[in-house]
Amino acid sequence: MATTGTHPAVADPQLGELLVSRLRDATLGLSAPAGSDDPERLAAELDHAHRDYRTGGYASLAERLPRFLSTAHAVSPPDHLLLARGYLLTTRLLIKLDEQQLGWMAADRARQLAAACGNAVALAESSRQLAVLARKAGWHDQALTLTLTAADAPELRAAGAPGNALRGLLIQSAAYTAAWQGNPSGMRELTAEAAAIASDLTHGRQLLDLGGFNPATVQLHLVSAENSAGLPARDLAAAHAIDPATLPSNERRARLYTDIANAHHRQGHRDACITSLLAA
Template identity: 25%
Template structure:
């Protein structure tokens, strides 16, 4: 599209939409939003800050480079993934999920002991949080885990089947985490729904709440924030009556639901709601042992503090975000994936303030801790692209090296 440089993002979106013969309701529907939302974007009444929504708009408009929409033609290309597979491990995971067998005898040698299955799921979650290359390493384990979990559920009955269903729900939740941003939308929805369905079949409130936390992630990242809040709030209401005398992990997942809601509200600019949800999560953390960490969501004292930085950053309160980050000891967080994400949030805060030197330093730190967390997370990739685009001459070489490592072409 040959557009004058002075066109705003909203004006570019409108011009592209009209050139493709799309009505405002049609394009909004393709992004899972309403026509009033798109009208505010096109007229400049609302700023489009979500990288996820920008990518959805670009894909719906069949634009292969995001800079056509943003107008940032100088700097690194920002390719829009119009295809399905974005990670070498995805075909095997796709096959395991989408080619689910209905025959109980397909894998007759698959272990059917639910305790062993749960142990394998738990170890895989530990690997997810420990490895700097977690998508590749966990992705290699998932196909067999998925097939063995499905086989166990088909082969067992009674209490053993319910235990296998809880394990299978955990496996599908992990699949959702490991394939976030790299899976086609249909796989993300299938995985989230199977995790929730397995937990509901098991009739275990903590498993249902954990699966709802996962479903909320999918809803939020596919631009359904209100639905995400509804799901996590319903899950919190479901598990709350069971918390007195319940295991710590039940309170842990309840707290994780509050933090999820806090970030969702913050991304929608709802500051009061965001901090209200965060306060609820904070209170849950205070009720748990100081060293407690939930195995899959890593909810605990450190993660509550990390989420305060995320909430402030998403609310564009960079000074507060950086001040909160200054008081955090990242090493108390046992999850490398979560530590890398913290440094990405700090980098975003520095970029909001125009401090590119500090942003580059912490993005390099994030990449060193969790290379695949940075490479496959849109907000991290956007931070690297913004850095490369605005880097002064003295920082160009370092920034270009980071962009190449993350897979953001610097040209």
Template identity: 30%
Template sequence: MDEMPIGRRVAYWRGRRKMSQQVFADRLGKSKSWVDKVERGVRRLDKFSVIYEIAEVLGVDAQLLLGKEPERRPDSVNCIDQMEVEEIRSALERYDQISAFFYAAPQPPPLAEVRKAVSHAWLTYQHAKYGVLARTLPRLLREAQSADTAYARSDGAEEAAHLLGQVYQIASSALRKLGEHELSWLAADRSIAVSQRAGDYLLAGIASYRVGSALLALGRARPALEVNINIANRLATDLGGDGANPERLSVYGMLLLNGAMAAARTGCSATVRDLIAGAEEAANQLGGDYNHYWTCFGPTNVQLHKAAAAVEMGEGRVAVQTHQEIDPAGFAALLPERRAHHFIDVARAYTQMGDVEKAAELLLEGDRLAPAEIRCRPAAHEILTDVLRRTRGTPAAPIAELAENMGVGV
């Protein structure tokens, strides 16, 4: 990327933003021919003012267009910035494993160290500390990949693969939060293959859940529904007998909930009801909310998904009613990421009802709980933009301050 001419970099980021040359030209106030010449290197970009204008339209740091390392934003303590996304991308683009067929693998980090780092990364993600996670994730990816390669023909092969599968899942979840859905899909897909080598069908099952989440984020609701239902059906065998262990119930239940979200996106309310009913049954068998395989699955999380599915179907009142019926103690026991995520869903429900004041309150409550979940997610930005647009007069000081911190115009 650093060796690309600036025109190629412009074309690269325009493609990443899913903008045609015409749309890009219109936003710049230029002609399509001008854009085409810039991208082909026929026309030079020698004015910083134009480069910064292009960077603003593309939503990237101007330093990236110049082939330099971007300056970290002041708010990157909470959010994943462009530099970190590119570092994660570079780690995912490595294919060092194939070299093990030809060369001796380098000395890997001890598996105990990798295991400790992976556990810390999961906790960091589930406490919505995305900036901290992003700074450590590229190195963790490289170390887990190195361990997987080095231990491939030893007694530690399955554990190394298991740890790498987890790291891919963490990366997939974090990238999806940021809106990097294609990368999220790639990381989740990698996790499925690695999890199979690890010999853990539940790890592969929850990797399928991550694939479904990435597909849903990409707007591929039907494939997302299919992948969740197919794997859930395989896990459903003997769930009433010895196979109904807590870990299996948790993975099975999350697949059903993710399938319900996909079904809601397609508008199939009957399928949503069936899948949530199945998840409720699994949660009741489990007997509480647990974090087996990092799912946070249980009766409370089922209610959260029931509310989220109602929002997807445009049933804001149903979502708010579900929110009000959630057990406060169960909700308070959930990890910060889950609770703040729910506040975003309920805020969206209130906007559907036309109550922007309540929507603003939920965003502020989520921001107090887990700032990165509110400030970093495109979904929260969209809701806040809607709240500000529909607020009569000057918005309240707290919501105006939040908008300023998030870079959302008042």
């Protein structure tokens, strides 16, 4: 359940507006570089921005991420992979802020940069973000094609554990789209495929900068998918199977509680809904 307002993912509307305006100017090349262009410092700055995102540090992120983009663009020659990662984070943030028009620009830029450096994981992730935007636009068939085509790419299959984890993220995204299409059986089949990939990975928390991928995150997507399919009872059953401590970030744990709140709201459970929102 999203709160009302211009930017549902950020509690302070003014902070949401500030984030969008700064990201817009940085994306359009209207912001002057404001940090060190040392490659190691730039990489550390992006890592810090990812931590801000995972922990909900939006005030810090409003300073750090636009500054990173402007400075990274000024480096000659530019680090295409580092910039691609920056634009992937930008896209995820803009999606949460419901700024789809600017999100399309950031996602397409991430895809071009990932293609330029030949990084299979970043390229597949750009397809996943484009699919999210397509789903939000109501283009469900295109969203499914983007995710499932990217998941079958030979380069991604050859990318080891990160590539397998990204395949899982793509397939669970496809499952969510299937739920929006009114295809719960297809959604559960795809979710089971993603869960099998997660269970086969030897590392517990893959792709933390992309939201994380492990059995708990697959189950979290199932919660959201059952909710989107209009089945709040199944949503709550799936949610109760998750230990929130196994989710990789504050952002993911908050998503769990808001999905639970939404399910309770649909069933008319006012007190349980409020409790879940407060937990989020």
